Every structure is written in C-alpha cells, then in structure tokens.
Amino acid sequence: EIVLTQSPGTLSLSPGERATLSCRASQSVSSSYLAWYQQKPGQAPRLLIYGASSRATGIPDRFSGSGSGTDFTLTIRRLEPEDFAVYYCHQYGSSPLTFGGGTKVEIK
Amino acid sequence: QVQLVQSGSELKMPGASVKVSCKASGYTFTRNAINWVRQAPGQGLEWMGWITTNTGNPTYAQGFTGRFVFSLDTSVSTAYLQISSLKAEDTAVYYCARDAPGPDYFDYWGQGTLVTVSS
Numbered sequence: 001e002i003v004l005t006q007s008p009g010t011l012s013l014s015p016g017e018r019a020t021l022s023c024r025a026s027q028s029v030s031s032s033y034l035a036w037y038q039q040k041p042g043q044a045p046r047l048l049i050y051g052a053s054s055r056a057t058g059i060p061d062r063f064s065g066s067g068s069g070t071d072f073t074l075t076i077r078r079l080e081p082e083d084f085a086v087y088y089c090h091q092y093g094s095s096p097l098t099f100g101g102g103t104k105v106e107i108k
Numbered sequence: 109q110v111q112l113v114q115s116g117s118e119l120k121m122p123g124a125s126v127k128v129s130c131k132a133s134g135y136t137f138t139r140n141a142i143n144w145v146r147q148a149p150g151q152g153l154e155w156m157g158w159i160t161t162n163t164g165n166p167t168y169a170q171g172f173t174g175r176f177v178f179s180l181d182t183s184v185s186t187a188y189l190q191i192s193s194l195k196a197e198d199t200a201v202y203y204c205a206r207d208a209p210g211p212d213y214f215d216y217w218g219q220g221t222l223v224t225v226s227s
Contacts, residue, residue: 035213037153044203044217045153056215088153092212096169097143099153 002027002091004100012108019076021103023089028069033093036065036074039102040085048087049074079105110134112204112218119224125192128221130204137185138162141207143214144178144189148200158207159187194225 003026013019023034032052037045047056049065052072062077076083084107089100115129130142144156157168159178166178177190187204202221205214 031211033211033213037214044220045205045214046217047213047215050208050213050215051211090153090213095167097155097212099155102152 001096002029002094002098004089004091004098006087006089006100006103008103009101010104010106012106013079014108015079015081017079019074019079019083019105021074021076021087021105023067023072023074023100025070025072025091029072029091030093032068033091034065034067034072035090035092036063037088037090038083038085039088045088076105081107110206110216112206112216114202114204114218114221117222117224119226120194121227122194122196122225124194124225125190126194126223128189128191128202128204128223130187130189130218132185132187132206138182140209141212142178142180142187143205143207143212145203145205145214146200147203147220148197153203156189156202158212161187191223194223196225198223199225 005024007022034052036049039045053065064075066073086102086104088102111133113131118126138161141158141160143158146154156172159166164180175192179188204218206216208215
C-alpha cells in the first residue's frame with residue numbers, strides 16, 4: 001500500500017499569500033496518478049488537480065500541481081478567501097487507492 | 109450536468125443494518141465505476157472500494173470486507189452501500205464518487221450521507 005504523507009498539517013496564511021502544500025509517497029506513484037481535492041466544512045471533496053498537474057474543469061489557474069515519483073506539490077498562487085479549506089492528495093496508480101491525511105489552510 | 113445525489117442521514121442502533129443510495133444523473137451510468145469513501149468524524153478520507161457499473165463487479169479495500177456490500181440498480185442509475193451489524197466505529201460520512209473516464213481519480217462526488225450508530 002502506498003502511504004501518502006502531507007505536510008504541513010496546518011498552514012496559517014493571509015489572503016493574497018502563496019500556499020505550498022506537500023505530498024510525499026512511500027513509493028513511486030505510477031504514471032503520476034496523483035490528484036488533489038479541496039474540502040470545505042460540511043461539503044464533499046472537490047477535484048482540483050489530476051495527473052499531478054492537470055487542472056480539473058472550472059478550477060482557477062491560481063491552483064497548480066507539480067511533481068513526480070514520490071514528491072508532489074500543490075501551489076495556490078494567491079489565496080482567495082474561498083480557498084481556506086482542507087486539501088487532500090490521492091494516489092490512484094495502484095490498489096488500494098489511498099489518500100493523504102490532509103493539510104488545513106487556515107486564515108492567519 | 110453530472111450529479112450524484114445520496115440518501116439522507118441515518119441514525120441506527122448497534123447491530124442494525126443501513127443501506128445508502130447514490131443516484132446518478134447527467135451521464136450514462138454504466139460508463140463510469142462508482143467508488144465509496146468513508147470519512148469518520150474529524151478525520152481524513154478512506155477509500156472503501158468500488159463497483160464497476162457495466163458488470164456490477166465489486167472490489168473491497170482491506171477492512172471493508174464481510175459487512176460491507178456494494179450493489180447497483182442500473183434501471184434507476186443508482187449505486188448502493190449496505191453495511192450490516194453496525195458498530196459505533198462505523199459512524200461516519202459515506203461518500204460515493206464517480207471514476208473519471210480512464211484513470212481512477214474521482215471527478216464527481218455525492219454530497220455525503222452521515223450514518224450515526226448509537227444506542
């Protein structure tokens with residue numbers, strides 16, 4: 001099983017700042033099958049990024065994903081008030097599919 | 109537009125069973141597998157497994173065998189999750205999520221169903 005470790009656990013930032021979230025895999029994620037989701041309180045997760053760097057439909061270009069192998073990054077270029085949420089990485093390259101523990105981006 | 113609409117919250121006694129539904133619309137139901145994901149209170153996301161909607165073949169992740177059953181009714185474009193012999197630790201929000209075409213990331217999610225197990 002591929003274990004995904006997200007860091008930091010919590011990121012305290014102000015609107016307009018840049019957020020950098022890390023996701024490290026215990027073994028290589030095949031074909032960069034790595035996705036990122038955003039979850040707000042009381043809501044379902046929403047797909048942001050798939051294939052490590054492809055934005056899902058309707059996702060603003062301030063969100064970007066990068067990385068390969070075992071190290072992946074989600075960057076939010078300039079935080080908007082609606083971006084404060086929990087973010088999860090997810091590998092779908094090998095079974096069982098697994099999620100990281102999440103990074104909470106909170107308002108400083 | 110693609111939508112997955114789940115059934116409402118449930119309060120169950122320990123030992124009872126529950127069946128959660130996930131009704132799909134806006135696409136051809138049998139073209140995309142449906143996954144189930146659990147989120148315990150205040151916790152992260154845990155993949156439970158998936159069911160292929162063209163053949164009805166389920167795959168269960170470790171820890172979700174025995175008491176958990178995935179099923180379909182393709183005539184009404186609906187997937188089901190049934191949990192039997194409920195325990196307090198089954199208390200969670202259960203999500204259905206559609207497999208994207210091709211690789212298995214989840215492009216659309218249901219709104220979630222809270223199952224509370226308490227005496």
